[in-house]
Amino acid sequence: MNKLTIVTRLRFAAVAAPAVLLIVALVLAGALHDFGGAPRDIYDNQYAASRAAQEMQNALYKMDWGRSQQDGTQ
Secondary structure, eight states: OOOOOHHHHHHHHHHHHHHHHHHHHHHHHHHHHHHTTHHHHHHHHHHHHHHHHHHHHHHHHHHHHHHTSTTTTO
């Protein structure tokens, strides 16, 4: 019966390690490609939401201002 020595196991690990690292690198590169634009998208959405909130604030101010005018009850 053949026994696998520690040196033989290390050789098998040395042969398998580049293949495993290549697969991990491909998965990592794919994840970075897919999610790399997420910070930019989040910033764009926050900027758009901020602009919309500012415009809503302006509209509410104009509505309140209109009520305080002489013909505001009409």
